Amino acid sequence: MSKLPALPSLARKALTLLQESREFRYALETSSYTRREQFKARLKTASGRMVRGIGISTMYELKGHGLIVPANSTSVSTYYRLNPNHVGEINDCASQG
DSSP: OOOOOOOOHHHHHHHHHHTTTOEEEEEEEEOTTTOOEEEEEEEEOTTSOEETTOOHHHHHHHHHTTSEEEEEEOSSEEEEEEOGGGHHHHHHHHHHO
């Protein structure tokens, strides 16, 4: 297996959270302030809570490196999970720090 690319700290944090059966959710949401719909990327925990501070740029970075893959999608949302082909590399990355 090839080694993982150098990742920023937020991407490494997202990888460790994703290992614990969590997922990224990219979905259409309505802003409570403006009442406008817009797409948002959120890191979702196993209990359904959203992790603050990790969003679209982190999701695109992990997706660009092939570390996350679409797991389920509807017309207004897509859920991403860890790529099973990179689990060993991700475990090595998590153990490094």
